[in-house]
Amino acid sequence: MKLKDLLYKVELIEIIGNVDSEILSVEFDSRKIQKGTLFVAQSGTQVDGHDFIQKSIESGAITIVCERKPEEINPNVTYVVVANSSIALGIIASNLYDNPTEKLKLIGITGTNGKTTTSTLTYNLLESLGYATVLISTIRILVHGNEYPSSHTTPNILTLNKIFSEAVQKGCEFAVMEVSSHGIHQNRIAGLHFQIGVFSNITHDHLDYHKTFAEYIKAKKKFFDELPKSALALTNLDDKNGVVMLQNSAAKRYSYALKTDADFKAKILENQFDGMLLLLDGKEFWTPLIGQFNAYNLLAVYSIAILLGIDQEEVLTHLSKLKNVDGRFQTFKSQGGIVAIIDYAHTPDALENVLNTIQNIRTRNEKLITIVGCGGDRDRTKRPEMGKMAARMSELAIFTSDNPRSEDPEEILKEVEAGVEPQFYNRTLKITDRKEAIKTAYKMAEKGDIILIAGKGHETYQEIKGVKHHFDDLETAQELSNQLNK
Ligand SMILES: CC(=O)N[C@H]1[C@@H](OP(=O)(O)OP(=O)(O)OC[C@H]2O[C@@H](n3ccc(=O)[nH]c3=O)[C@H](O)[C@@H]2O)O[C@H](CO)[C@@H](O)[C@@H]1O[C@H](C)C(=O)N[C@@H](C)C(=O)N[C@H](CCC(=O)O)C(=O)O
Numbered sequence: 001m002k003l004k005d006l007l008y009k010v011e012l013i014e015i016i017g018n019v020d021s022e023i024l025s026v027e028f029d030s031r032k033i034q035k036g037t038l039f040v041a042q043s044g045t046q047v048d049g050h051d052f053i054q055k056s057i058e059s060g061a062i063t064i065v066c067e068r069k070p071e072e073i074n075p076n077v078t079y080v081v082v083a084n085s086s087i088a089l090g091i092i093a094s095n096l097y098d099n100p101t102e103k104l105k106l107i108g109i110t111g112t113n114g115k116t117t118t119s120t121l122t123y124n125l126l127e128s129l130g131y132a133t134v135l136i137s138t139i140r141i142l143v144h145g146n147e148y149p150s151s152h153t154t155p156n157i158l159t160l161n162k163i164f165s166e167a168v169q170k171g172c173e174f175a176v177m178e179v180s181s182h183g184i185h186q187n188r189i190a191g192l193h194f195q196i197g198v199f200s201n202i203t204h205d206h207l208d209y210h211k212t213f214a215e216y217i218k219a220k221k222k223f224f225d226e227l228p229k230s231a232l233a234l235t236n237l238d239d240k241n242g243v244v245m246l247q248n249s250a251a252k253r254y255s256y257a258l259k260t261d262a263d264f265k266a267k268i269l270e271n272q273f274d275g276m277l278l279l280l281d282g283k284e285f286w287t288p289l290i291g292q293f294n295a296y297n298l299l300a301v302y303s304i305a306i307l308l309g310i311d312q313e314e315v316l317t318h319l320s321k322l323k324n325v326d327g328r329f330q331t332f333k334s335q336g337g338i339v340a341i342i343d344y345a346h347t348p349d350a351l352e353n354v355l356n357t358i359q360n361i362r363t364r365n366e367k368l369i370t371i372v373g374c375g376g377d378r379d380r381t382k383r384p385e386m387g388k389m390a391a392r393m394s395e396l397a398i399f400t401s402d403n404p405r406s407e408d409p410e411e412i413l414k415e416v417e418a419g420v421e422p423q424f425y426n427r428t429l430k431i432t433d434r435k436e437a438i439k440t441a442y443k444m445a446e447k448g449d450i451i452l453i454a455g456k457g458h459e460t461y462q463e464i465k466g467v468k469h470h471f472d473d474l475e476t477a478q479e480l481s482n483q484l485n486k
């Protein structure tokens with residue numbers, strides 16, 4: 001594509017050189033440059049891409065998009081100076097792939113918890129209704145059933161446009177994606193054309209990155225601030241920040257809630273281990289999904305479908321057939337009658353929600369054993385909070401490793417244990433090896449007891465010092481319960 005076509009709608013400060021050159025590829029990483037590449041230099045959390053401009057030219061870059069021109073100008077290279085490189089990259093990426101999101105109805109879901117669940121359920125609903133759809137999620141990327149590798153909750157903007165463009169070619173009509181706060185803050189969604197923006201909730205997470213809760217809220221709010229007038233914005237009014245999120249949005253506003261008046265409402269009539277009976281927008285509705293948080297997720301999915309103009313009866317019929325998302329309150333009953341619950345709760349709020357859900361359903365004639373840990377190189381302030389919740393709300397809490405990454409697992413666990421209230425000290429154990437922790441839980445459990453294995457959900461690895469070792473909570477629970485005849 002010609003450089004001038006790629007730069008259409010990019011806010012330019014200065015151009016040095018020829019804009020008629022033919023660009024063969026676009027990259028933001030100097031290590032991936034080939035001949036004829038346009039390199040976008042952007043500053044990051046570790047290094048500044050501007051420091052790699054020279055290297056990228058040596059590797060074949062013929063155009064540099066940057067915020068500051070280098071001191072030395074190469075006469076064979078075109079320099080495009082912009083105010084913000086990552087926003088420019090978003091617009092260039094859209095142009096490169098012929099603006100695919102203008103041809104799709106794109107739904108973006110943001111919030112601390114519930115993004116994967118809500119986006120996956122929305123994808124499953126739309127597909128079951130017969131609409132070809134794209135899903136971009138933490139667990140998987142699906143283009144009308146075809147799976148692509150997924151490494152981030154919100155991939156980079158080049159990958160996103162590439163996938164959306166393939167989706168358009170395959171005839172997809174809808175796209176649903178998770179929008180993470182990192183993604184918003186780093187402009188990984190710049191230039192995308194959203195039809196609906198959804199806010200689920202905001203609680204404690206990622207303060208290592210955003211520093212303060214106010215900055216974290218600001219990052220999420222930016223998504224709604226930037227939605228166009230033609231878009232719809234849907235918020236959860238039961239969340240303290242549900243109103244604030246949309247207050248500066250030009251989009252048409254809608255709301256959902258369980259506890260207050262809203263455009264879309266639901267009420268839990270029955271909540272059991274095998275499902276829930278809901279009153280959804282005035283209609284009784286049975287779902288195999290469990291727990292209040294899933295009532296929110298289902299209500300959000302229902303609202304999205306209605307806002308997309310799909311018939312209510314059809315939506316309810318297909319919605320009631322949707323099953324749990326992998327690793328989200330996934331239950332496994334062993335031959336000895338012990339119930340394991342595998343859940344991705346990795347924030348204090350999610351852990352509290354899951355424990356509350358279990359408390360509301362259990363008979364209390366049984367023990368609840370919670371196995372939990374906290375990730376390394378992630379928000380450390382979550383650790384004592386999660387330790388406190390697990391010990392307070394279970395008969396036994398076993399603290400164990402959850403992707404220690406570059407950190408010492410023992411040190412992470414000390415920070416988790418530090419949150420335990422003194423009256424509950426005798427309810428906790430520390431078993432650093434996750435498999436040993438699960439084994440101990442099964443050894444101590446009897447028929448009818450519940451083991452909550454939290455934090456890793458669908459993950460199939462344990463990341464230690466840069467190496468991902470195979471580890472799967474569900475698989476391990478199945479294997480050990482069998483081995484122990486439990
Ligand atoms: C903290 C963070 O989000 N980092 C992301 C960010 O990297 P960065 O800003 O650190 O990049 P950097 O290394 O400083 O480099 C700056 C620039 O120089 C370029 N560079 C760098 C080196 C070089 O030799 N040449 C070169 O050109 C880089 O390509 C980049 O453009 O931009 C990269 C490219 O898009 C991401 O891969 C990377 O994700 C890292 C791996 C990551 O772990 N991110 C997590 C925290 C994340 O994004 N998580 C959220 C979900 C969180 C949640 O809600 O639970 C997600 O959306 O997945």
Ligand SMILES: Nc1ncnc2c1ncn2[C@@H]1O[C@H](COP(=O)(O)OP(=O)(O)OP(=O)(O)O)[C@@H](O)[C@H]1O
Nearest residue numbers: 112113114115116117138293296328343344345350
């Ligand atoms: N609507 C919700 N409100 C609060 N907690 C929820 C909600 N939905 C799910 N959870 C809890 O949070 C965990 C993570 O859910 P999910 O993966 O859907 O969230 P996410 O926002 O995609 O997370 P991530 O940011 O890590 O991608 C679940 O395992 C469950 O414990």
Ligand SMILES: N[C@H](CCC[C@H](N)C(=O)O)C(=O)O
Nearest residue numbers: 346374375378402403455456
């Ligand atoms: N998207 C989240 C997932 C955390 C999952 C937990 N298992 C961990 O590794 O901390 C993150 O990267 O912070």
Ligand SMILES: [Mg+2]
Nearest residue numbers: 115116138153
């Ligand atoms: Mg997710």
